[in-house]
Amino acid sequence: MSWFTKALNSSIGKKFVMALTGICLILFLIIHLINNLTLFAGPALFNTVVKNLEGVKPLIRVIEVILASIFLLHIYNGVRLWIENKKARPEQYAVNASSKNSTAFSRTMIWSGSIVFIFLVVHLRTMWYYFNFGGDYTELKNTHQYYEIVVSTFSSHVYSMFYITAMILLGFHLNHGFQSAFQTFGWNNKKYFPLIEKIGFIYAWITAILFAAIPVYFSFFYRGNV
Protein backbone atom coordinates (compact mmCIF):
# COMPACT_ATOMS: atom_id res chain seq x y z
CA MET A 1 0.00 0.00 0.00
CA SER A 2 1.18 3.47 -0.74
CA TRP A 3 1.50 6.02 2.05
CA PHE A 4 -1.72 7.60 0.85
CA THR A 5 -3.93 4.50 1.07
CA LYS A 6 -2.23 3.59 4.34
CA ALA A 7 -3.12 6.99 5.73
CA LEU A 8 -6.73 6.74 4.56
CA ASN A 9 -7.03 3.26 6.11
CA SER A 10 -5.70 4.35 9.50
CA SER A 11 -8.23 4.97 12.26
CA ILE A 12 -7.94 8.73 11.76
CA GLY A 13 -7.93 8.39 7.96
CA LYS A 14 -11.19 6.44 7.91
CA LYS A 15 -12.78 9.10 10.09
CA PHE A 16 -11.43 11.75 7.72
CA VAL A 17 -13.14 10.05 4.79
CA MET A 18 -16.38 9.88 6.80
CA ALA A 19 -16.13 13.57 7.66
CA LEU A 20 -15.20 14.74 4.16
CA THR A 21 -17.89 12.71 2.40
CA GLY A 22 -20.33 13.74 5.14
CA ILE A 23 -19.67 17.43 4.51
CA CYS A 24 -20.15 16.88 0.75
CA LEU A 25 -23.51 15.21 1.45
CA ILE A 26 -24.47 18.07 3.78
CA LEU A 27 -23.84 20.52 0.92
CA PHE A 28 -25.80 18.31 -1.49
CA LEU A 29 -28.77 18.29 0.91
CA ILE A 30 -28.83 22.09 0.93
CA ILE A 31 -29.06 22.22 -2.88
CA HIS A 32 -31.62 19.40 -2.96
CA LEU A 33 -33.71 21.16 -0.31
CA ILE A 34 -33.71 24.50 -2.11
CA ASN A 35 -34.90 22.72 -5.27
CA ASN A 36 -37.63 20.90 -3.39
CA LEU A 37 -38.92 23.97 -1.61
CA THR A 38 -40.13 25.29 -4.98
CA LEU A 39 -42.89 22.69 -4.59
CA PHE A 40 -44.54 25.03 -2.11
CA ALA A 41 -44.71 27.74 -4.78
CA GLY A 42 -47.04 25.59 -6.88
CA PRO A 43 -46.73 23.49 -10.06
CA ALA A 44 -45.60 26.25 -12.42
CA LEU A 45 -42.30 27.05 -10.71
CA PHE A 46 -41.47 23.46 -9.74
CA ASN A 47 -42.13 22.11 -13.22
CA THR A 48 -40.00 24.87 -14.76
CA VAL A 49 -37.11 24.15 -12.40
CA VAL A 50 -37.16 20.42 -13.17
CA LYS A 51 -37.55 21.10 -16.88
CA ASN A 52 -34.52 23.39 -16.81
CA LEU A 53 -32.52 20.71 -15.01
CA GLU A 54 -33.58 18.26 -17.72
CA GLY A 55 -32.00 20.67 -20.18
CA VAL A 56 -28.54 20.11 -18.67
CA LYS A 57 -28.95 16.35 -18.33
CA PRO A 58 -25.35 15.34 -19.24
CA LEU A 59 -24.00 17.59 -16.49
CA ILE A 60 -26.57 16.21 -14.05
CA ARG A 61 -25.46 12.67 -14.91
CA VAL A 62 -21.81 13.50 -14.14
CA ILE A 63 -22.83 15.05 -10.81
CA GLU A 64 -24.96 12.00 -10.05
CA VAL A 65 -22.00 9.66 -10.57
CA ILE A 66 -19.82 11.76 -8.28
CA LEU A 67 -22.62 11.95 -5.72
CA ALA A 68 -23.20 8.19 -5.84
CA SER A 69 -19.47 7.57 -5.25
CA ILE A 70 -19.52 9.91 -2.27
CA PHE A 71 -22.57 8.13 -0.87
CA LEU A 72 -20.99 4.70 -1.38
CA LEU A 73 -17.71 5.78 0.20
CA HIS A 74 -19.59 7.21 3.20
CA ILE A 75 -21.68 4.05 3.60
CA TYR A 76 -18.77 1.65 3.01
CA ASN A 77 -16.55 3.41 5.54
CA GLY A 78 -19.38 3.75 8.03
CA VAL A 79 -20.19 0.05 7.96
CA ARG A 80 -16.52 -0.89 8.02
CA LEU A 81 -15.87 1.33 11.06
CA TRP A 82 -18.93 -0.08 12.81
CA ILE A 83 -17.75 -3.67 12.32
CA GLU A 84 -14.19 -2.87 13.40
CA ASN A 85 -15.39 -0.91 16.41
CA LYS A 86 -17.60 -3.80 17.49
CA LYS A 87 -14.55 -6.09 17.35
CA ALA A 88 -12.59 -3.73 19.60
CA ARG A 89 -14.87 -4.71 22.51
CA PRO A 90 -15.70 -8.42 22.18
CA GLU A 91 -17.27 -8.67 25.63
CA GLN A 92 -19.94 -6.13 26.58
CA TYR A 93 -20.50 -4.51 29.98
CA ALA A 94 -23.30 -5.89 32.14
CA VAL A 95 -24.42 -2.36 33.01
CA ASN A 96 -24.78 0.12 30.16
CA ALA A 97 -24.43 3.67 31.46
CA SER A 98 -23.66 5.28 28.10
CA SER A 99 -26.58 7.71 28.49
CA LYS A 100 -24.63 9.31 31.35
CA ASN A 101 -21.62 10.24 29.26
CA SER A 102 -22.78 10.72 25.66
CA THR A 103 -25.76 11.68 23.51
CA ALA A 104 -28.05 9.11 21.92
CA PHE A 105 -27.47 10.81 18.52
CA SER A 106 -23.74 10.11 18.67
CA ARG A 107 -24.15 6.47 19.67
CA THR A 108 -26.74 5.55 17.04
CA MET A 109 -25.15 6.88 13.83
CA ILE A 110 -25.10 3.40 12.25
CA TRP A 111 -28.84 2.96 12.94
CA SER A 112 -30.00 6.41 11.88
CA GLY A 113 -27.70 6.04 8.87
CA SER A 114 -29.09 2.60 8.00
CA ILE A 115 -32.69 3.84 8.02
CA VAL A 116 -31.70 6.81 5.87
CA PHE A 117 -29.96 4.35 3.52
CA ILE A 118 -33.15 2.26 3.19
CA PHE A 119 -34.98 5.51 2.56
CA LEU A 120 -32.43 6.41 -0.10
CA VAL A 121 -33.00 3.14 -1.95
CA VAL A 122 -36.79 3.59 -1.84
CA HIS A 123 -36.44 7.25 -2.82
CA LEU A 124 -34.28 6.39 -5.84
CA ARG A 125 -36.62 3.60 -6.91
CA THR A 126 -39.64 5.88 -6.73
CA MET A 127 -39.08 9.64 -7.10
CA TRP A 128 -35.74 9.57 -8.87
CA TYR A 129 -36.85 6.75 -11.18
CA TYR A 130 -40.16 8.43 -12.07
CA PHE A 131 -38.46 11.76 -12.75
CA ASN A 132 -35.76 10.18 -14.92
CA PHE A 133 -37.47 7.30 -16.65
CA GLY A 134 -41.18 7.82 -16.07
CA GLY A 135 -42.11 4.34 -14.92
CA ASP A 136 -45.79 4.44 -13.95
CA TYR A 137 -45.82 8.15 -14.75
CA THR A 138 -44.38 8.18 -18.27
CA GLU A 139 -47.20 10.36 -19.55
CA LEU A 140 -46.83 12.97 -16.78
CA LYS A 141 -43.06 12.98 -17.25
CA ASN A 142 -43.29 13.46 -21.01
CA THR A 143 -45.61 16.42 -20.54
CA HIS A 144 -43.34 17.87 -17.84
CA GLN A 145 -45.98 17.59 -15.11
CA TYR A 146 -43.47 16.70 -12.42
CA TYR A 147 -45.52 18.37 -9.73
CA GLU A 148 -48.34 15.92 -10.42
CA ILE A 149 -45.93 12.99 -9.97
CA VAL A 150 -45.09 14.29 -6.50
CA VAL A 151 -48.77 14.79 -5.67
CA SER A 152 -49.63 11.29 -6.82
CA THR A 153 -46.70 9.58 -5.05
CA PHE A 154 -47.43 11.24 -1.73
CA SER A 155 -51.12 10.35 -1.93
CA SER A 156 -50.08 7.13 -0.18
CA HIS A 157 -50.06 7.81 3.56
CA VAL A 158 -47.78 4.84 4.25
CA TYR A 159 -45.21 6.13 1.77
CA SER A 160 -45.43 9.62 3.27
CA MET A 161 -45.10 8.40 6.83
CA PHE A 162 -41.99 6.48 5.82
CA TYR A 163 -40.53 9.67 4.33
CA ILE A 164 -41.35 11.65 7.48
CA THR A 165 -39.79 9.02 9.77
CA ALA A 166 -36.68 8.84 7.62
CA MET A 167 -36.34 12.63 7.69
CA ILE A 168 -36.52 12.70 11.51
CA LEU A 169 -33.74 10.11 11.60
CA LEU A 170 -31.81 12.16 9.07
CA GLY A 171 -32.09 15.00 11.59
CA PHE A 172 -30.60 12.73 14.28
CA HIS A 173 -27.78 11.76 11.92
CA LEU A 174 -26.97 15.33 10.88
CA ASN A 175 -27.26 16.64 14.43
CA HIS A 176 -24.23 14.58 15.42
CA GLY A 177 -22.58 14.39 12.02
CA PHE A 178 -22.14 18.09 11.38
CA GLN A 179 -20.10 18.96 14.47
CA SER A 180 -18.45 15.53 14.45
CA ALA A 181 -16.99 16.23 11.00
CA PHE A 182 -15.37 19.43 12.23
CA GLN A 183 -13.96 17.66 15.29
CA THR A 184 -12.50 15.00 12.99
CA PHE A 185 -10.90 17.65 10.78
CA GLY A 186 -9.34 19.03 13.93
CA TRP A 187 -11.28 22.29 13.79
CA ASN A 188 -12.16 22.20 17.45
CA ASN A 189 -11.24 25.42 19.16
CA LYS A 190 -12.98 26.98 22.12
CA LYS A 191 -13.38 30.21 20.15
CA TYR A 192 -15.50 28.85 17.34
CA PHE A 193 -16.51 25.26 18.13
CA PRO A 194 -19.60 26.28 20.16
CA LEU A 195 -20.73 28.19 17.04
CA ILE A 196 -20.14 25.11 14.85
CA GLU A 197 -22.25 23.05 17.24
CA LYS A 198 -25.06 25.63 17.07
CA ILE A 199 -24.93 25.82 13.28
CA GLY A 200 -24.94 22.01 13.14
CA PHE A 201 -27.99 21.80 15.38
CA ILE A 202 -29.90 24.46 13.43
CA TYR A 203 -28.85 23.02 10.05
CA ALA A 204 -29.83 19.47 11.04
CA TRP A 205 -33.28 20.30 12.27
CA ILE A 206 -34.16 22.91 9.65
CA THR A 207 -33.14 20.44 6.94
CA ALA A 208 -35.06 17.57 8.52
CA ILE A 209 -38.19 19.63 9.19
CA LEU A 210 -38.31 21.28 5.76
CA PHE A 211 -37.76 17.97 3.95
CA ALA A 212 -40.40 16.32 6.13
CA ALA A 213 -42.77 19.22 5.47
CA ILE A 214 -43.10 18.08 1.84
CA PRO A 215 -44.75 14.69 2.51
CA VAL A 216 -46.69 16.25 5.41
CA TYR A 217 -48.10 18.90 3.08
CA PHE A 218 -48.89 16.63 0.15
CA SER A 219 -50.22 13.77 2.21
CA PHE A 220 -52.32 15.64 4.74
CA PHE A 221 -53.00 19.21 3.59
CA TYR A 222 -52.89 19.32 -0.21
CA ARG A 223 -56.40 19.49 -1.70
CA GLY A 224 -55.62 19.94 -5.39
CA ASN A 225 -54.76 23.09 -7.29
CA VAL A 226 -57.09 26.03 -6.88
Added chain:
Amino acid sequence: MKSEKLNLTLKIWRQKNINTPGSFVEYKISVSPDSSFLEMLDDLNNELESKNLEPVAFESDCREGICGTCDLVIQGQPHGPIPKIATCQLHMRNFRDGETIWIEPFRAKAFPIIKDLIVDRTALDKIQQAGGFISVNTGSVPDGNAIPIPKENAGLSMDAAACIGCGACVAACKNASAMLFVSAKVSQFALLPQGQPERYKRVQEMVKVMDELGFGSCSNTYACEAECPKGISVKNIARMNRDYFIAKVKTEETV
Protein backbone atom coordinates in the same frame (compact mmCIF):
# COMPACT_ATOMS: atom_id res chain seq x y z
CA MET B 1 -18.56 10.70 64.38
CA LYS B 2 -21.23 8.05 64.35
CA SER B 3 -22.59 7.11 61.00
CA GLU B 4 -25.09 4.52 59.90
CA LYS B 5 -23.58 1.63 57.98
CA LEU B 6 -24.66 0.99 54.41
CA ASN B 7 -25.85 -2.47 53.54
CA LEU B 8 -24.92 -3.16 49.96
CA THR B 9 -25.10 -5.98 47.45
CA LEU B 10 -22.00 -6.23 45.28
CA LYS B 11 -22.03 -7.96 41.92
CA ILE B 12 -18.36 -8.51 41.16
CA TRP B 13 -16.88 -9.97 37.98
CA ARG B 14 -14.80 -13.04 38.88
CA GLN B 15 -12.59 -14.61 36.25
CA LYS B 16 -9.71 -16.96 36.95
CA ASN B 17 -7.70 -15.99 33.87
CA ILE B 18 -8.05 -14.97 30.25
CA ASN B 19 -8.75 -18.53 29.13
CA THR B 20 -11.50 -19.23 31.65
CA PRO B 21 -14.91 -17.63 31.17
CA GLY B 22 -15.88 -15.30 33.99
CA SER B 23 -19.17 -14.47 35.70
CA PHE B 24 -20.65 -12.17 38.30
CA VAL B 25 -20.59 -13.31 41.93
CA GLU B 26 -22.82 -11.69 44.51
CA TYR B 27 -21.51 -10.49 47.88
CA LYS B 28 -23.32 -8.79 50.76
CA ILE B 29 -21.38 -6.19 52.68
CA SER B 30 -21.99 -3.68 55.45
CA VAL B 31 -19.77 -0.64 55.13
CA SER B 32 -19.31 2.82 56.64
CA PRO B 33 -20.28 5.70 54.31
CA ASP B 34 -16.92 7.28 55.20
CA SER B 35 -15.08 4.32 53.70
CA SER B 36 -13.53 4.66 50.26
CA PHE B 37 -14.56 2.28 47.51
CA LEU B 38 -11.24 0.45 47.60
CA GLU B 39 -11.35 0.20 51.40
CA MET B 40 -14.69 -1.49 51.00
CA LEU B 41 -13.09 -4.02 48.64
CA ASP B 42 -10.24 -4.45 51.16
CA ASP B 43 -12.83 -5.21 53.85
CA LEU B 44 -14.49 -7.70 51.55
CA ASN B 45 -11.17 -9.39 50.80
CA ASN B 46 -10.28 -9.61 54.52
CA GLU B 47 -13.59 -11.28 55.09
CA LEU B 48 -13.10 -13.69 52.17
CA GLU B 49 -9.58 -14.56 53.36
CA SER B 50 -10.79 -15.21 56.88
CA LYS B 51 -13.15 -17.77 55.35
CA ASN B 52 -10.30 -19.23 53.29
CA LEU B 53 -11.88 -18.02 50.05
CA GLU B 54 -10.03 -16.52 47.10
CA PRO B 55 -9.95 -12.69 47.49
CA VAL B 56 -11.14 -10.46 44.64
CA ALA B 57 -8.16 -9.42 42.53
CA PHE B 58 -8.16 -5.68 41.82
CA GLU B 59 -5.42 -3.15 41.22
CA SER B 60 -4.53 -0.07 43.22
CA ASP B 61 -1.39 1.81 44.10
CA CYS B 62 -1.23 5.44 45.23
CA ARG B 63 -4.87 5.70 46.32
CA GLU B 64 -4.80 9.46 45.83
CA GLY B 65 -5.83 9.68 42.19
CA ILE B 66 -2.46 10.24 40.53
CA CYS B 67 -1.16 6.83 39.46
CA GLY B 68 -4.02 5.58 37.29
CA THR B 69 -3.83 2.01 38.55
CA CYS B 70 -7.29 1.53 40.09
CA ASP B 71 -9.30 0.71 37.00
CA LEU B 72 -12.83 -0.44 37.78
CA VAL B 73 -16.10 0.00 35.94
CA ILE B 74 -18.69 0.75 38.61
CA GLN B 75 -22.38 0.85 37.65
CA GLY B 76 -21.34 0.89 34.01
CA GLN B 77 -19.03 3.89 34.37
CA PRO B 78 -15.22 3.78 34.54
CA HIS B 79 -14.15 5.08 37.97
CA GLY B 80 -17.78 5.15 39.07
CA PRO B 81 -20.60 7.66 38.85
CA ILE B 82 -18.78 10.75 40.16
CA PRO B 83 -17.00 12.78 37.44
CA LYS B 84 -13.29 13.66 37.43
CA ILE B 85 -12.12 11.24 40.09
CA ALA B 86 -10.33 7.90 40.03
CA THR B 87 -11.88 4.84 41.69
CA CYS B 88 -9.67 5.32 44.75
CA GLN B 89 -11.19 8.78 45.34
CA LEU B 90 -14.74 7.44 45.26
CA HIS B 91 -16.44 7.18 48.64
CA MET B 92 -19.27 4.99 49.78
CA ARG B 93 -21.32 8.03 50.81
CA ASN B 94 -22.16 8.35 47.12
CA PHE B 95 -24.21 5.16 47.28
CA ARG B 96 -27.57 4.51 48.91
CA ASP B 97 -28.33 1.93 51.56
CA GLY B 98 -29.60 -1.26 49.95
CA GLU B 99 -28.12 -0.44 46.54
CA THR B 100 -26.75 -3.14 44.23
CA ILE B 101 -23.36 -2.17 42.86
CA TRP B 102 -22.02 -3.80 39.70
CA ILE B 103 -18.22 -3.93 39.55
CA GLU B 104 -16.62 -4.93 36.24
CA PRO B 105 -13.16 -4.80 34.71
CA PHE B 106 -12.30 -2.41 31.84
CA ARG B 107 -13.46 -4.20 28.73
CA ALA B 108 -11.54 -3.93 25.46
CA LYS B 109 -9.89 -6.33 23.07
CA ALA B 110 -6.63 -4.47 23.67
CA PHE B 111 -6.97 -4.93 27.46
CA PRO B 112 -7.02 -8.71 28.09
CA ILE B 113 -8.23 -9.74 31.54
CA ILE B 114 -5.49 -11.10 33.81
CA LYS B 115 -7.71 -12.01 36.73
CA ASP B 116 -11.06 -10.83 38.11
CA LEU B 117 -10.95 -7.04 37.84
CA ILE B 118 -7.33 -6.73 36.70
CA VAL B 119 -6.67 -6.12 33.02
CA ASP B 120 -3.41 -5.94 31.13
CA ARG B 121 -2.88 -2.38 29.92
CA THR B 122 0.52 -2.98 28.32
CA ALA B 123 -1.05 -1.73 25.09
CA LEU B 124 -0.94 1.84 26.42
CA ASP B 125 2.75 1.42 27.27
CA LYS B 126 3.43 0.16 23.75
CA ILE B 127 1.82 3.29 22.29
CA GLN B 128 3.96 5.44 24.61
CA GLN B 129 7.09 3.58 23.55
CA ALA B 130 6.26 4.33 19.92
CA GLY B 131 6.76 8.06 20.37
CA GLY B 132 5.56 9.47 23.67
CA PHE B 133 8.94 10.90 24.55
CA ILE B 134 11.67 13.33 23.47
CA SER B 135 14.85 11.67 22.14
CA VAL B 136 17.36 14.14 23.49
CA ASN B 137 19.01 14.35 26.85
CA THR B 138 17.17 17.22 28.46
CA GLY B 139 19.86 17.68 31.12
CA SER B 140 19.14 19.39 34.41
CA VAL B 141 16.43 21.96 35.04
CA PRO B 142 16.96 24.87 32.62
CA ASP B 143 16.91 28.52 33.68
CA GLY B 144 13.41 29.95 33.87
CA ASN B 145 12.29 31.51 30.58
CA ALA B 146 15.44 30.33 28.78
CA ILE B 147 13.02 28.92 26.22
CA PRO B 148 10.04 31.25 25.79
CA ILE B 149 6.71 29.40 25.89
CA PRO B 150 3.37 31.21 25.59
CA LYS B 151 1.39 30.99 28.82
CA GLU B 152 -1.60 29.57 26.94
CA ASN B 153 0.45 26.71 25.45
CA ALA B 154 2.14 25.92 28.74
CA GLY B 155 -1.29 25.61 30.32
CA LEU B 156 -2.73 23.42 27.57
CA SER B 157 0.35 21.22 27.61
CA MET B 158 0.07 20.78 31.37
CA ASP B 159 -3.64 19.95 31.00
CA ALA B 160 -2.75 17.22 28.49
CA ALA B 161 0.10 16.00 30.70
CA ALA B 162 -2.41 15.51 33.53
CA CYS B 163 -3.35 12.20 31.82
CA ILE B 164 -2.52 9.39 34.25
CA GLY B 165 -2.81 6.70 31.56
CA CYS B 166 -5.50 4.79 33.44
CA GLY B 167 -7.35 3.78 30.28
CA ALA B 168 -10.79 4.98 31.42
CA CYS B 169 -11.22 6.62 28.00
CA VAL B 170 -10.84 3.21 26.35
CA ALA B 171 -13.21 1.64 28.88
CA ALA B 172 -15.84 4.37 28.40
CA CYS B 173 -15.70 4.52 24.60
CA LYS B 174 -18.32 2.45 22.84
CA ASN B 175 -15.59 1.59 20.31
CA ALA B 176 -12.86 0.95 22.93
CA SER B 177 -10.83 3.64 21.20
CA ALA B 178 -7.66 5.00 22.80
CA MET B 179 -7.83 8.33 20.98
CA LEU B 180 -8.11 10.49 24.11
CA PHE B 181 -5.09 8.84 25.74
CA VAL B 182 -2.96 9.03 22.59
CA SER B 183 -4.04 12.60 21.85
CA ALA B 184 -3.06 13.70 25.36
CA LYS B 185 0.37 12.13 24.98
CA VAL B 186 0.78 13.70 21.52
CA SER B 187 -0.47 17.11 22.64
CA GLN B 188 1.68 17.53 25.72
CA PHE B 189 4.74 17.64 23.43
CA ALA B 190 3.13 19.19 20.36
CA LEU B 191 2.40 22.32 22.39
CA LEU B 192 5.96 22.83 23.63
CA PRO B 193 9.12 23.89 21.75
CA GLN B 194 10.97 20.80 23.01
CA GLY B 195 8.44 18.59 21.27
CA GLN B 196 8.71 20.22 17.83
CA PRO B 197 11.60 18.27 16.21
CA GLU B 198 9.72 14.98 16.51
CA ARG B 199 6.21 16.40 16.40
CA TYR B 200 5.04 14.88 13.11
CA LYS B 201 7.00 11.65 13.40
CA ARG B 202 5.57 11.12 16.89
CA VAL B 203 1.91 11.45 15.93
CA GLN B 204 2.28 9.06 13.01
CA GLU B 205 4.19 6.43 14.98
CA MET B 206 1.80 6.53 17.94
CA VAL B 207 -1.35 6.34 15.80
CA LYS B 208 0.16 3.46 13.81
CA VAL B 209 0.82 1.41 16.95
CA MET B 210 -2.59 2.34 18.38
CA ASP B 211 -4.25 0.93 15.24
CA GLU B 212 -2.15 -2.24 15.32
CA LEU B 213 -3.14 -3.02 18.91
CA GLY B 214 -6.83 -3.42 18.13
CA PHE B 215 -8.32 -0.26 19.60
CA GLY B 216 -11.42 1.06 17.84
CA SER B 217 -11.86 4.35 16.01
CA CYS B 218 -13.29 7.58 17.38
CA SER B 219 -17.02 8.25 16.90
CA ASN B 220 -16.84 11.65 18.63
CA THR B 221 -19.36 10.64 21.29
CA TYR B 222 -17.09 12.38 23.82
CA ALA B 223 -17.81 9.69 26.45
CA CYS B 224 -14.04 9.59 27.09
CA GLU B 225 -13.91 13.23 28.17
CA ALA B 226 -16.95 12.76 30.42
CA GLU B 227 -15.39 9.76 32.17
CA CYS B 228 -11.75 10.90 32.30
CA PRO B 229 -10.68 11.26 35.95
CA LYS B 230 -8.41 14.13 34.92
CA GLY B 231 -10.88 15.88 32.62
CA ILE B 232 -8.66 15.60 29.52
CA SER B 233 -10.39 17.54 26.73
CA VAL B 234 -11.41 16.08 23.37
CA LYS B 235 -9.80 19.19 21.87
CA ASN B 236 -6.62 17.13 22.19
CA ILE B 237 -8.13 14.61 19.77
CA ALA B 238 -8.82 17.46 17.34
CA ARG B 239 -5.20 18.59 17.73
CA MET B 240 -3.94 15.07 17.11
CA ASN B 241 -6.11 14.70 13.99
CA ARG B 242 -4.81 18.05 12.73
CA ASP B 243 -1.18 17.07 13.35
CA TYR B 244 -1.78 13.69 11.73
CA PHE B 245 -3.14 15.25 8.51
CA ILE B 246 -0.35 17.83 8.44
CA ALA B 247 2.18 15.05 9.03
CA LYS B 248 0.82 13.03 6.11
CA VAL B 249 0.81 16.01 3.77
CA LYS B 250 4.01 17.76 4.69
CA THR B 251 6.60 15.25 5.92
CA GLU B 252 8.69 13.20 3.54
CA GLU B 253 9.25 10.02 5.54
CA THR B 254 6.54 7.38 5.14
CA VAL B 255 5.44 5.91 8.45
